[in-house]
Amino acid sequence: MKIHHVGYAVDSIEEGIKTFEALGFKVDSDTFNDVKRKVEIVFMSKGEMKIELVAPLSVDSPVSKFLSKNGPSPYHICYSTDDIYKTVDKLKQFKFIQISEIEEALAISNKKVVFMYSKPIGILELVEGA
Numbered sequence: 001m002k003i004h005h006v007g008y009a010v011d012s013i014e015e016g017i018k019t020f021e022a023l024g025f026k027v028d029s030d031t032f033n034d035v036k037r038k039v040e041i042v043f044m045s046k047g048e049m050k051i052e053l054v055a056p057l058s059v060d061s062p063v064s065k066f067l068s069k070n071g072p073s074p075y076h077i078c079y080s081t082d083d084i085y086k087t088v089d090k091l092k093q094f095k096f097i098q099i100s101e102i103e104e105a106l107a108i109s110n111k112k113v114v115f116m117y118s119k120p121i122g123i124l125e126l127v128e129g130a
């Protein structure tokens with residue numbers, strides 16, 4: 001599976017953008033408010049490398065919990081898959097736990113995404129057909 005993006009949890013999208021711009025990244029999406037997941041999201045890229053900055057919209061956002069525990073830091077790696085249902089089933093055989101519904105991501109052209117958790121390696125995301 002190819003890596004689609006690395007997700008970074010940040011306190012502030014604006015500060016995150018400024019800092020990654022200093023590292024040569026450029027903003028390549030609008031800033032989205034994902035009200036359902038209570039996060040603000042923007043994508044940036046540098047060559048082939050794509051990152052997603054994720055900031056909480058409220059204190060009860062799942063990202064708020066992550067930030068208070070870990071501070072701003074890489075949060076998940078997202079892998080592309082051709083068939084998200086098949087890949088979820090396969091990863092479950094390797095003790096991955098599905099921690100979200102399979103849903104369409106507003107910020108990735110409504111492509112299907114899902115979050116999985118593995119005790120040895122933490123959170124990963126899958127995106128179908130991107």
Ligand code: NI
Binds near residue numbers: 125
């Ligand atoms: Ni992501």
